[in-house]
Amino acid sequence: MIDLLLINGTLITMNKERSIIYGGAVAIHNGRILDVGLTAELEVKYEAKQIINCKHHCILPGLIDVHGHGGHSMFKTIAMDNLEQWMPIMTNTYNHYVTDDFWYHEGKVSALERLKAGITTGVSVIGSTPRADDPIFALNHAKAYNEVGIRNVVCTGPANPKWPKLYSRWANGKRVTKEVEYRDVLKGTEAVVEALNHANNDRTRAFVTPFVIVTSIEGSGPTPPSRLHQLTEHDRYQARKIREIAKKYKTRIHSDAFGGMIHMAIQDKDYALLGPDVHLQHCRGISFDEVKILADTGTNVSTSASITQMKARTPIVELIELGATVAISTDGTSPSTSFDMFQAMRKTQLIHQATMMDEHYLPPGKLLEMVTIDAAKCIGWDDELGSIEVGKKADIITVNMKQAHLTPETMHIHRLVYQAVGNDVNHVIVDGKVLMTDRKVTTVEENKIIEEANDEALETIKRAGLEKYMTPTKYFWGSTRTYVDEKRFDEADYVFTITEEESP
Template sequence: MADLLITGGTVITMDPARRVIADGAVAVAGGKILAVGPRADVEAAHPAGERIDASGKAVLPGLIDGHAHAGHGLVKTMGSGDSEAWSEACRVIYTLASPPSFWRAEAALAGLECLKFGVTTSVMLLGGGDSIGRVDDPAHGDAHVEGIGAIGIRRIMVLGPTRPPFPRPYRGLDGTVREVSFEQQAETIGTLVERHHGKGRVTCATLMPVYREATHDPAKVREIEAQGRVIRDIGKRFGTLFHQDGHRGGSIELADRMFGLLGPGAWLSHCTDLTETDIDTLVRTGTSVVHNPSAIAAVRGHCPAIAMMERGVTVMIGSDGTAPDRSTDMFRHMFQAMRYHQRAARDETLLPPGKALEMVTIDAARGLGMADRIGSLETGKEADIITVDLSAPHMLPANMPVHRVVYFASGGDVRDVVVGGEVLMRDRLVPHVDEAAIAEAAGRETARMLAEAGLSDMVDEDPGWGRTRRRG
């Protein structure tokens, strides 16, 4: 007998045959998929006590966001689009004005956003990337795990040191500012990985800053080599993946040739304006890429995702969210990816909707080393399942379901979410979560953070009325 039966919907399996079953069903038992097939067959073979009526809906594997940032959920409205000022504000906030309560409240808010958008697995760097991670004390990572744990989705928490030079100033738990060395950051990273990796729905990954220098200071190279060994040793000890944020032309080849950081257990974000040697390196090492088509980096440079995929590189999509101009709505980022590459090549045939959907499901699972567990609706896999309403006016007429899901749906069309067989959202309601309390905590922590950081003026809105260019 099944624990849960999702029945009557159009099941878009993302299995190796890419089956689309018009009147299908998915049976779940013990947190895993028991059967996928035509409704009549699955219902007859697997009666269940709990059911979700998916009539008029698409049934899909849960979506995967391959790259995003913890902390951003409470700072995303700041700066009126001035990315440099916003990045500097993040540096100040994440090192000097974000106690554990900030990270707990932000994780709950951002996790709830992901859940309601149908994102069942999300990669989150603990901080703003490779130079402002919150790794001075384990309490902040602990608070992040507590916040996301209350929501129930899967989380890959990425932990890495700040960029040299060291030490770096952080405001500690007692309110005083102290200088934190690389060794102290590495100890925090190791503690958090040991404490949380593989526990419940949380896994961890390690990170090193991207080295991009055109000329090489031997002393600096030796320092980075030594630090890289420490961080990779932590990952090897606990069996984590490895991530880097912000690669661009030439830096991928350097990461492999100078530091030996790449391989099948690594994935790299942004990857803009790559050289042929960079792409050759990705192919040779089996390293995966997360493409962030809605990010500012994709405006400043071009990510050759099509060329990489045609060479056999696994490329997933990430939101790089949240941020002043983007959420973690993966439907939005799929569409952005399609138009991004079509416009760059002046070729509307590029990146068809089926491939875009693969990049947030089975390809993303493959890139994160999880394709044997999630990313498709197949017997034996973890039951991470969402439904998407196909009946709203913008989703009609009722044909071509894959086309409609990718081109016309948004995160708000997600109706039901199941993670590991547990129904976390049913018809947009999340019964185990007090959404008002999450919003209240987020508002309280945002106000406190703005005051403590002295950045309240950054929420003075300037929409740019009557101008064709933003100031500054």
């Protein structure tokens, strides 16, 4: 007797042939896909402990979000009016005002949101710029994801110079600030990878994640060619140390990159953070010669949809045409997005059609590949995830098509990409275990998670003084353009010194 049988669905396999089976069925046993075929055949062939009738449902591989940020689910839309200062505001909050428990409660609510949107594997960079001064943050985040039941790739590593840096921990309502050296965050990164890579029956993996692949140029956008000179000693040292940790624990490397960084990184041919074991988020504003470098080295790329793509886009079309693997990511839930991969597909298509000035780019089939099988390739997990094939892990979702906005039940992939939303996901299965049925999560108490996360978020907002970034300006209503009409951000507020009381 097998564990689970899905029957009567429109089965979108995402296998090499991109087969679609109408009236399809999937047999699942011991966490893996045992058989795939027509319902009439599999019903006779197998007796199952549990049968799920998927009539009027699409059955497809679980969605994979290859880049997001742990922490962001607590701060949705905060500081949106101060976008130019958003990164230092959030980084300062993560580095000095969150408790250890924050990472657990945030992990719970972010895993829950991903689960309910049909994401069965989610990548989480710990913080905005990674925080690795202590393993507890990543450990608590991973613990939360494991309890919810979806796969989690935990990413942490060193932030950009200058070093040493100040970081704070909170205990008994008091902040203790200490000076952290670069070698300390390397040790913290290694401790996280050692503890979490392939943990929880391989539902948890850990990648080595420096903030960017080249630290000496602009860290959050393209750098002009006139400023692209030679790698610094720290650039080379960091690449070597990241490579050493990844090799030691046989894991992968994930980082951000922007225009100019690939050109710089390839100067260090022995340790460049490029290649098949690397996936780079953003890659906005890269030149065509950098596109060729990524394709030639087999480096994987992920991209998220935002207005910044209109100013300096990720050359998705060129990368794919030259053979690179490109996946769509959400980039987390702050400042103004969600974990809805269906919306991410549509926004990606719209933005790149606009920038290319051609509405024929990125057809629906390609978009669905970019959140399933291509996403699995991007994170090096396509041997087990990303498609519904015999022997692979049973990570599967169903989408309820019997709804007005998804009617008629024709051209199913078009319907999913153009009209579906995350709330249309009805069942979620990970490792053969049903985590959500008829939109009811079976592994955790949803209301408890939401209440605890809300309480922790409000406490953190108050502790970090973020209320001023939540108040609408006078241009909020009735205006066509927003302005911040009073000074809210002051760099002086983000300069920390260690007092005798705060020192460890």
